[in-house]
Amino acid sequence: MVAIQKEVNPHFEDFLFDWNQKFQFLVGGYGSSKSYHVAFKLILKLLSEKRTALVVREVYDTHRDSTFSLLEEIINDLGLSHKIRCGSSPMQVKFPNGSKIIFKGMDKPAKLKSINNVSLIWLEECSEIKYAGFKELLGRLRHPSLKLHMILSTNPIGEDNWTFLHFFKDERNKRIVLDDQDLYKERTVVVGDTYYHHSTADDNLFLPESYIEQLDEMKDYDPDLHRIAREGRFGVNGKRVLPQFSERPHEEVMEAIRRLRDPIERVGMDFGFEDSYNAVIRMVVDHKKKYLYIYWQYYKNHMTDDRTVVELDEFKKSRELIIADSAEPKTIQYFKQEGFRMKGAVKFGGSRLANTKKVKRFKKIICSSDCPDVIRELKYLTYKEDKNGNIIPDEFKTDPHTFSAIWYGLDGYEVSDLKGGSVSVLKPR
Known part of the structure; x- marks a missing residue:
């Protein structure tokens, strides 16, 4: 074993020698030195044990100026370039004990x-790798005798990314591994066979103060990037469509609805089958306050119409009017023949943008905790962007079926113009 002396950042000292868990997940802001310490950890491990380590990025050619360059820099800094050989074609690092790193x-x-026989994998910028790729790599991690390890490092991204859904919270599937807020507080956490590590630029004692000042300035001109780069936290990745959206306990929402003097009750439905969903939303408008309450949902796919009418039988009994997607006239006619009150929403050129603007005019959108798919689709709904980074106002990064159902349900209703002009409120016929 080669004797090594190297000054490191104190927040990473324990991480360098902790190999108790199979998975090690490092998330942090810009300049936190997480990648540096992962690379150093690999070198120490491969010097002490004969192993083959695999370093993976989404695009192969990006290794040369990132992971390969970083490993080579550390090896040279340690004065070990005469023992550990870094070959550039193909990129590979070979150790005197037979260990090697492949890219x-x-x-x-x-x-x-x-x-073959890869016992250690490092996924750098793992959020850029697809979930299918992560699962494929798990199958490549195998060795007849050595303990297996996978290190994942990344800057935080949106909460819809697989890294967050897999290692933290997947609300749609009611799966919670770790609340990310707990990680930000504790800084290192162990859950089962996963070691979590959070870091920011403050943890890198070798950074110049001017770099941290640049990160701090982001708060004034790009709060989302500041959250990622300076705070190292997951969140909304992009501009939110509905920043006024909030979730409340079901009973609290229902009590607020019961107190309304002149509630406007609406039901909207979007149709779907294979990749899309049948989404039905019950909602109430407080026209005076300009609040929208969402309190009931139906959300299923792979449902034929005859099965759906059975599951939605309560609407036939209550005679509630459902305003649905007019692009499906045959389906609407079928529901009407089955005894439902249903009509198609009016569609016109630019209706997507008009409907989006309508919903955005509500001062508050308050959703019951009993509507998990509404929360999942709308809480972090963000706009698509064009190649210049400008938002596309009627396109979104995901396909929110519950949002479409809300559009249709509000057909004929207009929120008062925020500039002060009066706008009529139309009752559905």
């Missing part, structure tokens, strides 16, 4: 099939 990209998946 692969998920953009060339065929190259993964030739890998």
Whole structure:
């Protein structure tokens, strides 16, 4: 074993020598030194044990100026370049005890099939790798005798990214592994066979103060990037469509609805089958305050119309009017023949944008905790962007079926113009 002396950041000292868990997940802001310490940890491990380590990024060619360059820099800094050989064609690092580091990209998946006896994998910028790729790599992590390890490092991204859904919270599937807020508070957490580590630029004692000042300035001109780069926290990745959206306990929402003097009750439905969903939303408008309450949902796919009418039988009994997607006239006619009160929403050129603007005019959108799919789709709904980074006002990064149901349900209703002009409120016929 080569004797090594190296000054490191105190927040990473325990991490460097902790190999108790199979998975090690590092998330942090810009300049926190997480990638540096992962690279150093790999070198220490491969010097002490004969292993083959695989370093993966989404695109192979990005290794040369990132992971490979970083490992080479650390090896030179340690004065070990005469013992540890860094070859550039192909990129590979070879150790005197037979250990080696190989580099692969998920953009060339065929190259993964030739890998054998890999006992240690580092996924750098793992949020850029697809979930299917992560699961494929798990299958490549195998060795007859050595303990297996996978290190994942990333800057935080949106809460809809697989890294957050897998390692933290997947509300749609009611799966909670770790509340990310607990990680930000504790800084390191162990849950089962996963070691979590959070870091920011403050943890890197070697950063110049001017760099941290640049990160701090982001708060004034780009709060989302500040959250990612300076605070190292997951959240909304992009501009939110409905920043006034909030979730409340069901009974609290129902009590607020019961107190309304002149509630406007609406039901909207979006149709779907294969990749999309049948979404039905019950909501109430407080026209005076300009509040929208959402308190009931139906959300299923792979449902034929005859099965759906059975599951929605309560609407036939209550005679509630359902305003649905007019692009499906045959389905609407079928529901009407089955005894439902249903009509199609008016569609016109630009109706997507008009409907989006209508919903955005509500001062508050308050959703019951009993509507998990509404919360999942709308809480972090963000706009798509064009190639110049400008938002596309009627396109979103996901396909929110509950949002479409809300559009249709509010057909004929207009929120008062925020500039002060009076706008009529139309009752559904």
